[in-house]
Amino acid sequence: MIPAGRHSRQERFAPIGASGQAKIAASTAVVVGCGALGTVAAEQLARAGIGRLRLIDRDLVEPSNLQRQSLFSEADAAACRPKAEAASARLQQIAAGVIIEPLVADAQPSNVAALIAGAQVVIDGADNFPTRHLVNEACCRAGIPFAVGACVGAYGLSLTVLPGVTACLRCVQSELPAAGDGPTCDTQGIIAPAVHLVAAWQVAEALKILVGDLGAVRRELWAGDLWSNRFQRISLTKAKDPSCLVCGRQATFPLLTAGDDPxxxxxxxxxxxxxxxxxxxxxxxxxxxxxxxxxxxxxxxxxxxxxxxxxxxxxxxxxxxxxxxxxxxxxxxxxxx
Ligand SMILES: [Zn+2]
Structure with a gap:
């Protein structure tokens, strides 16, 4: 039971309105990875009145997560709670009317289609590029929009994939970075504001998708660094690659068709x-x-x-x-x- 007026300020926002709110309430979102981006995005979606939220994460809460992973407490870290379970418990306190499905699982070629099944939008909360690309493939094959996000240090980036319409992640990044090549939160550190910046970009896109305002969906890659104050907007209107291995005419879905990582x-x-x-x-x-x-x-x-x-x-x-x-x-x- 959702209390009257709970989402009134969001309904008053004209592009959403009462009809958009009803669409959000009838929707399912899947958050793949419940770390920094995933917890911030999941909280915004739960507060926005999403009908069903599936939270997927393979890991446990640790003390070093608490600086930026907004749904977790010191008690969760002390108890080594699985992140999906801890996030779910906190979200049910915030928004009891949302159906939360916590899944302690690792996205792999053999299970990723089932993990995202039934979603109207998938939020990228992965902490590595192979998983991000695997989810991109699953979303493109299933025709589910995918709000991509990544951040490290004070830097973050975001783009939105509408399968069959826009460029996909593979169109933009045709070669996967080799393990150990890119910066990570371990090597470069990360500040919480970068997380909230990127999660805000992702959830704004998700809300547009859920209310059906696809014309408002961003056709640009946005990247920004909150410390050096440099920002980039890169148009993706011509980035869709007809020979893309994931969204092109002869897609092979190279990661989905590979075996699981042992x-x-x-x-x-x-x-x-x-x-x-x-x-x-x-x-x-x-x-x-x-x-x-x-x-x-x-x-x-x-x-x-x-x-x-x-x-x-x-x-x-x-x-x-x-x-x-x-x-x-x-x-x-x-x-x-
Ligand atoms: Zn593509």
Missing amino acids: AVVLCGRDAIQVRCGPVNLETLGKTLGNTVMISSEHLVRWQADGITGTCFRDGRVLVQGVSTPAAARGFCARWLG
């Missing part, structure tokens, strides 16, 4: 992610005995030989304290079989 070095954490088969967390908690540090309905964390493993219900294991995927796989094989 091991991933995670940005923002000193961790390597390994995939094991489905697990029974209750049994695992008992098997690992006195090495267990945390055992909850979401995860089991254990520590041995100076290495920490965190196993999730979907079979992913984050391994901290090793330097190579092979060492991470070895640790999992030793303890999980």
Whole structure:
């Protein structure tokens, strides 16, 4: 039940109005990645009265997140809560009328279509370019608009993909940056205002899409640096590439058709992610005995030989304290079989 007048100021904004508000309330948005951009965007969408919000994140809340990831508290970090769950709990306090679907999951070629299914818009909250491009492919194939955003340091950028209409992310960035090539929040740091700038650009675009005002959707890439005060607007009206591998006439969807990543070095954490088969967390908690540090309905964390493993219900294991995927796989094989 949504209290009367809750969205009155937004309805009074002429381009939205009562009819636009009704469309927003009947819509589903998916936020892929519930870190800095994802939490800020999700809060704005929940407050705007979105009908359904699916939050996807694979990671846990840590103390270093709290400076910019606006839905999380120190208690969430102390409890190592999954970000999707912690964000969902906070959003239900803010806007109880919104249906929130938290999914503790990692977007991969095998599951990304299901993760975004049913959405009218997808918000990019990914912390790496391979995931961003994977979601771009899934959105283009499914015909779902995609509000792209990225930020690091004091810098951020944003563009909007309307499949079949505008350039897609791959048209603009035909080669994926190699791992370790680009700056990350770990190497360059980040300030919260850059996050809010980019999330605002993304959610404004999402609202235009949800109310059906596609003519107002921005056909430019916007980038800005809040510290050096440099801003760029790059027209994308001629950027759509007919030979694009994702949105061109002979699209091959190179990332969607590749296999899932067996091991991933995670940005923002000193961790390597390994995939094991489905697990029974209750049994695992008992098997690992006195090495267990945390055992909850979401995860089991254990520590041995100076290495920490965190196993999730979907079979992913984050391994901290090793330097190579092979060492991470070895640790999992030793303890999980
Ligand atoms: Zn394209």
